[in-house]
Amino acid sequence: MPVILCHGPKGGTGTTFVAAHLAMGLSAEGADVTVLTFAARDTMPLHFGLSQAISLPSLTAPADEAVLVGGINLRHWTRSADDADLLPMLNDLGYLSPGKDRVMVLDVPSGDWRAARRIAQAACAHVCPLTVQPDSLALLPQMFDEAGTDGLSRTAFVINALDETRRLSRHGAAFVRELAGQRLVGRIRSDEAVPEAMAMLQPLSRYAPASAALSDVRAISGKLVDALHSTDPVWIAPSAASRAA
């Protein structure tokens, strides 16, 4: 099962939005997708058109408690993100076993960067949403330092909430394009339809099918799907299985 980590250097960069729509894109391609969110204050349900009153079941909750949206299994990690049992538990539950039709998308808040680094060792990819605002860009050196060369080798960047009508945003985006090069897998334009859809308790695809942000995030998801399909026949976690054993 491919494990895709979604984790940004700073809060508010749209990590949950990106994780939700990656999951939807992978599910639309026929994958069996589980979303595991680590946020103590979780907004993942809103991106699926669910009320914020819905609390997602824990990873180990029985199937009859599952919250399924469009076939996507939404789960919440209720313990500390730093819990050393996380990877062994994922392994025991079969999430780290080979099998490319099953995908797990993990939404890890920016503050849990230590946990994110550990999870990244078991993940096939780390999708890192950024905004091109100064307070987000300023954290890049620290993030690069923490990730190390090997961690960065599995990192793909996404510019989120880009407003190209603003000068500083254009310049920040140009900077990130030059910095990330091939590791920038796309940009998502700022789009009022995203919060509006949440306010309407509807998925973005239903509320605003013509949304620019939806179109952009679908393109990014499509690239990731292509990448997943490229590794035939199976996905094998590089180190998690041996560590978890």
Next chain:
Amino acid sequence: MRIDARNLLDRLGRSDFSYKEFEDRFTDLELWPILEALLRDPRLQALDQPALQVAKSATRGNGEAPAPDERVPEAPKEQIQVLFSRYEHGSEPAAKASAPAPHPADSSGDVRALLRRLSAAVETEGAATGTAPREGDA
């Protein structure tokens, strides 16, 4: 989406607007002090960079239009697949893949040198005109 925007998109036969006309070239961007500071930070050089592209950007004349492929912030499919395929093969290829592949035309692609050159150019320009970004070109 507002109904008037949706109607306009319907009339245009488009699903969304694109603001590509606003996109700036790297060499044309004003080097805000924070970007300049980031350029100087050695930690950012841990990422394999498109050295050749930086070289082209650094040396391109102001009047020269960028090639169309340089305006699109998207990676070729094969390159993304390389990113993911590291997962499949375990630690050995991952270690190999973590080192940027040498570019055939990369003899001048020392990123550190390029960044130094960019910074020097900024310093020169800053000494002549002041370092604050210009206003009012948005």
